[in-house]
Amino acid sequence: GAVVSQHPSRVICKSGTSVKIECRSLDFQATTMFWYRQFPKQSLMLMATSNEGSKATYEQGVEKDKFLINHASLTLSTLTVTSAHPEDSSFYICSAKASTSGGSETQYFGPGTRLLVL
Amino acid sequence: GQNIDQPTEMTATEGAIVQINCTYQTSGFNGLFWYQQHAGEAPTFLSYNVLDGLEEKGRFSSFLSRSKGYSYLLLKELQMKDSASYLCAAMDSNYQLIWGAGTKLIIKP
Numbered sequence: 001g002a003v004v005s006q007h008p009s010r011v012i013c014k015s016g017t018s019v020k021i022e023c024r025s026l027d028f029q030a031t032t033m034f035w036y037r038q039f040p041k042q043s044l045m046l047m048a049t050s051n052e053g054s055k056a057t058y059e060q061g062v063e064k065d066k067f068l069i070n071h072a073s074l075t076l077s078t079l080t081v082t083s084a085h086p087e088d089s090s091f092y093i094c095s096a097k098a099s100t101s102g103g104s105e106t107q108y109f110g111p112g113t114r115l116l117v118l
Numbered sequence: 119g120q121n122i123d124q125p126t127e128m129t130a131t132e133g134a135i136v137q138i139n140c141t142y143q144t145s146g147f148n149g150l151f152w153y154q155q156h157a158g159e160a161p162t163f164l165s166y167n168v169l170d171g172l173e174e175k176g177r178f179s180s181f182l183s184r185s186k187g188y189s190y191l192l193l194k195e196l197q198m199k200d201s202a203s204y205l206c207a208a209m210d211s212n213y214q215l216i217w218g219a220g221t222k223l224i225i226k227p
Contacts, residue, residue, distance in 0.1 A: 006160075042219070043205065043217050043218065043219045043220050044161070044205070044217050046214075046215075046217075049214075091158075093160045093161075106151065106163055106166050107151075107163070107215065108163060109153075109160040109161050109162065109163075110160060111159065111160050112159065112160040114158075
């Protein structure tokens with residue numbers, strides 16, 4: 001259980017275009033999903049927390065107009081990188097919060113999307 | 119401030135045991151997570167501790183001491199496939215994960 005999918009796995013786009021990344025919880029409902037980016041050899045950096053039915057909460061320094069997040073249903077959150085530039089090239093990873101059998105909550109990660117902006 | 123410390127890199131031998139330490143300082147505490155991340159892939163969940171003590175899961179065990187703000191991940195009978203980065207993350211009072219920078223574990227034959 002607790003499988004999270006992400007699509008696409010890799011995308012190459014031209015500078016100035018927009019890219020949409022989908023994150024789906026396949027076998028559970030996730031009221032909260034998280035979007036991270038990770039640069040090579042660095043740790044995960046939380047970009048925003050996505051809550052179903054409400055606006056996303058962005059971390060300091062993350063432009064909400066550039067990284068549009070829509071949590072349309074309990075199983076789907078999307079991240080749109082608008083007017084992408086080469087510096088947006090990164091590994092984008094989503095995670096969804098799920099309850100474990102022990103009653104705790106943990107995050108399960110999607111496989112990630114590698115974005116390259118030319 | 120909130121902070122997670124773990125070693126940057128460790129090297130161990132196939133078949134041996136390795137312990138990866140993590141210390142944390144957070145505003146409130148709702149548990150300590152360990153994740154494994156292979157190069158170029160997303161992290162995968164390994165363990166969760168919220169009470170003091172040792173949790174064992176096969177070859178992997180995780181320990182927590184809340185009073186010391188300390189955890190470790192113990193890997194036994196190391197295999198080459200265990201070469202990866204191991205991320206320690208503490209959950210604060212707002213249920214947000216505070217991430218360490220990760221420990222790169224290199225396994226040698």
